[in-house]
Amino acid sequence: MRILLLSFYFPPDVGPGAFRSGAWVEALKALAPEATIDVLTTQPNRYASLRQHAPRLEQLGNVRTVRLPLPAHRSGFVDQSKAFGAYAWQVRRHLRREPRYDLVCATSSRLMTAFLAALIARRQRTRLFLDIRDLFVDTIGDVLPARLSPLVPLFRAIERFTFRQADHLNLVSGGFADYVRRIRGARPLSVVTNGVDELFLNVSFASSRPRLDGRRRVLYAGNVGAGQGLHLILPALARRTLDTHEYRVIGDGGQIGLLREATAGLPNVRLMPPVSRETLIDEYREADVLFLHLNDLPAFEKVLPSKLFEYLATGKPVLAGVAGYASAFLSAQPGVRTFRPTSLEEAQSGLAALQEDSYARDHFIDEHRRSRQMRELARLSLQLLDPTVHGRIGDAGRCHRTRKR
Structure with a gap:
């Protein structure tokens, strides 16, 4: 079983994306020790003011992590776009040398990592699991500079393609469900929140x-x-x-x-x-x-x-x-x-x-331990390949499946 996981942030980087993706990989390792797991991410870059270094290539057991270098950038929209462009180009180039994957996974806040995963899964004709941490298009109209507002229809088209392409889509907030349902219809959807490390x-x-x-x-x-x-x-x-x-x-x-x-x-x-x-x-x-x-x-x-x-x-x-x-x-x-x-x-x-x-x-801490939440996310991911995978520990790491209203 070959699994590809995309995340723009990954340990030792900091921030919710890195913490979540790192714990997700650990849970996948535990539930699928026979699988080969490739992580394509970036060198730590969450904050320009926090300099960290990590190996470009790291092999730990059945997990191979490739950290791709990025150009220097800050938090602005243009800088972030250039940084993601560099990441996407390197990912596509790297995958030319790799055999086909059985499952493509991604965790994404600004949509584009999820879009990249959707393109890869479609090209490889493989299963796709997306973890959505934010509604980028829903937010962007309020915070995007006026000069860039003509890009909103393009982002809406990207969002629609991405959400519909996923075989399973997970949300970190139940507040996202109605918005996503309007795009995705009744296709599989779950809510596994963030957690306590x-x-x-x-x-x-x-x-x-x-x-x-x-x-x-x-x-x-x-x-x-x-x-x-x-x-x-x-x-x-x-x-x-x-x-x-x-x-x-x-x-x-x-x-x-x-x-x-x-x-x-x-x-x-x-x-x-x-x-x-x-x-x-x-x-x-x-x-x-x-x-x-x-x-x-x-x-x-x-x-x-x-x-x-x-x-x-x-x-x-x-x-x-x-x-x-x-x-x-x-x-x-x-x-x-x-x-x-x-x-x-x-x-x-x-x-x-x-x-x-x-x-x-x-009670809150016990219910929302990140290890349990991510075990549930890993279980949902792997069930796209093997419906018999079980990953729950009692009632912990609960998955809230949303129903069409």
């Missing part, structure tokens, strides 16, 4: 930091782009709470410049570049409140941010500016306050209400 299990997140000035630390860790819209809420919130809270932002992205400009002169805000996951755990430990925000755009009402799983696993209080599916998902979790995106009054009120140090979320 083993790194966050059996770790104490109790803070040892003395609060000499009495201010509580609010931490945001993740991408700083148009989708987060941090510059629309965090500077104003910091001004309102100068004497009671300090803010730390760890991350990078296309709008870090806007955030830096908007927070200039605020003594209670510190911006930091991306850090390793081990260092990030230390930052979580020393935080009093974990902060998340999505921009006030209709497309983001369908999103379930991967960062929420990390945040909830720490047991720390969480303040989240989210709406729609994510807000409903969080409603059952203790120690979480949500507010309407960009609403300063609601954000300040929610922050003031989060006074406890920690909350028990054991």
Whole structure:
């Protein structure tokens, strides 16, 4: 059995795409030890400000990972397009030397990795499993520069072809299901969400930091782009709470410049570049409140941010500016306050209400362990070749199959 997996990000790179693809491969290895698994990915490039290196060719057991070099790029649309073009060209060239695969898999947020996998599967006349982490076309109309808006119809055509080409399509958010059904019809569809990494299990997140000035630390860790819209809420919130809270932002992205400009002169805000996951755990430990925000755009009402799983696993209080599916998902979790995106009054009120140090979320952590979630994703993938494959452990890693309404 030969399996090809495409992912633009892969360990040791950081970010949700890398963490998810790495765990997916580990689950495929466990369920199909006889299979040959080829991973075609890139050299670590998630953040320009976080330099990492990895072997170009790596063979670990039955998994061969090929990391393709990319030109230097930042987070802008044009730079990202050039980087993906380089990746796609090298993938197509590499596959000319390879025998046909039995199964092509891909995990994709910006659609194009999934599109590349669909083209490969069609050319090889093989089965295709896609894991969709974001609705790129649904979002792009709100964040794409006006000069590039004529490209939207092209992306819609690419999306339609890609979604319909897949033999099975998985979504990381149940909020995506209705949108995808309108394109895909009643063909196989599932929801396997993001999860809690083993790194966050059996770790104490109790803070040892003395609060000499009495201010509580609010931490945001993740991408700083148009989708987060941090510059629309965090500077104003910091001004309102100068004497009671300090803010730390760890991350990078296309709008870090806007955030830096908007927070200039605020003594209670510190911006930091991306850090390793081990260092990030230390930052979580020393935080009093974990902060998340999505921009006030209709497309983001369908999103379930991967960062929420990390945040909830720490047991720390969480303040989240989210709406729609994510807000409903969080409603059952203790120690979480949500507010309407960009609403300063609601954000300040929610922050003031989060006074406890920690909350028990054991059931959530057990239900959403990434290893279990990815075991389910691997099972669904392999069932395209062998319907008898079983991968569940009790009720964990549950797969929510969506039904046509």
